[in-house]
Amino acid sequence: MSSSVTSETRRRRGIFGSRGGGRRRDRAPGEPRYVAFLFLLPALAFYLIFTMLPLLHTVWLSFFEWDGLSLGTWAGLDNYREILNDEDIRGAFIHSIELILYYSVIAVVVALLLIMVIQRAKVRGLTFFRTLIFLPQTIAVVVVAQAFVWIYAPKGPLNTLLEPFGLNRTWLGEFSTALPALGFVGSWMTFGLAFVLFLAGMQRIPQSLYDAARVDGATLWQEMRVVTIPQLRNELAVVITLTTITALRSFDLIYNTTSGGPGGETRVPSVLIVLNAFTYGKVGMASAIAVVLTIIIFAVAILITRIGDRSEHA
């Protein structure tokens, strides 16, 4: 039994790679049991009532023009048209896509490099390093925001470090630096997740694969391309999905640092959702942005899973 579980485990990939019972031979074991529904129902009720139902409700609201107080008026697709035409809103979506570069790409690439370095050396005390590197993942983003507001402050640590080189600036206050500065906070936050996942994956890679590669005279880069990356495909799919989603959301960080400023340079969809719904009284518009954001997030997750699956068969 346990061997069939592990082989199934290996076959399944990423977040969407896994399915409930009912597929081919990997059915959940046991006889059909309707009693299962008794165990499912309470949780399912919470889940549907507090996540899926509101989501449908958001879709419904997105077809209205509504200030949240008086009677709403049917607006059809007007809100969606406005999203396409409004430069500020489009800009917010573009900002969140730029953030993916930091939250996901940079964190993943650097974590992979770090893993490579560790792989070559037999390092002791990894648990200790891992505990420290994962720490940012456990801290409330509101707290992280305070730490980095200080680090990026005009007279903060970063500028003190850069002043001798004349590179100091108002990181969160200037148009060109605000978004990248927040992006690096994102890298800082997601790096720990990428690292511990890759590390766990790396420890499962048989040493023989590396030995074989080295006998064949593989360079570090070839080792990475031929052994590490294919073997970590699973972890890569999960990390890229999770960090990309974090980047696309990123409400807590931006609300607590720049609130979208300066001049809207760090505005992202999640901030626009809250502003439109609860400050500007444009609930329909906020809902439409929320729907578009959800579609993008679901699409990204499915896309990454697909790519992960395809590279598996290649």
Place this chain on the structure above:
Amino acid sequence: MTTRRDQYTAYIVLGLFSFLAVYPVIGIVLLAFHDKGDNVTGFALPTTFSFATFEKAWVGGNFASGLWSSFVVAMSVTVASVVLSIGTGYAFGTMRFPGASLIFGVILLGLIFPYEATVIPLYYTFQQFNLLNTYWALILPQIGLSIAFGTFWMRAFFRSTPRSLIEAARVDGASSWTILVRVLLPQAKPAVLTLSALIFMYTWNEFLLALVMIQDPSLTTAPLGLSFFATATRAGDPTAVAAAAVIVALPVVIVYVFLQRHFIRGVTSGAVKE
């Protein structure tokens, strides 16, 4: 194959990244111990040691109440979500029933679900039921949000339990309830602890829902209190804001220090195992 140089490089690089990960945290702790007049950069150690900034933050940010709110909400969400997820995990992990794939697929959507997309209707629905400015407005939606990961996690646990155990119990005439409570749950402690630690952390750190649902200052959670306090105080006294940040982060960091294996196991195997 491993050379000395490889090893030194690895330690240096690991040390560097550990430093980068920890620096903002240590920095803000050090900042919190400074006087508000000090311009604190880098690793400047405070010249005097006092908790004055913490007292200021504690009172100014109303954190006695904030920590209590966060605690009540996080504990309620954790207990309820774990209990509910044991049910779903048990069903998906050990039973066969029509629609299992479909239902599980729908629940998996919750793993990537952007709940930014639900706060708007949640706000208006809770308003209708007069539940804004209550703990319910924070607890109920977050139980819903935690079900996805909880189900995923507990299902993996129940799948890993030996079939023979369940079958033997069944032959002895045990009901599915008895099997769960008497046979399987006693082995589930580590899995349950891991899940609890993660849900507690996520709920404690939650911000957006509190921002939308809570206006009453006596009910603000710790992160929300920190956000308000920082906005009001940052320009005048960054050290008090740093102290407030430390107060908000400390409970989770303490839990993390003691249960770090669980946190990391939860994230690594939870994300990839299946």
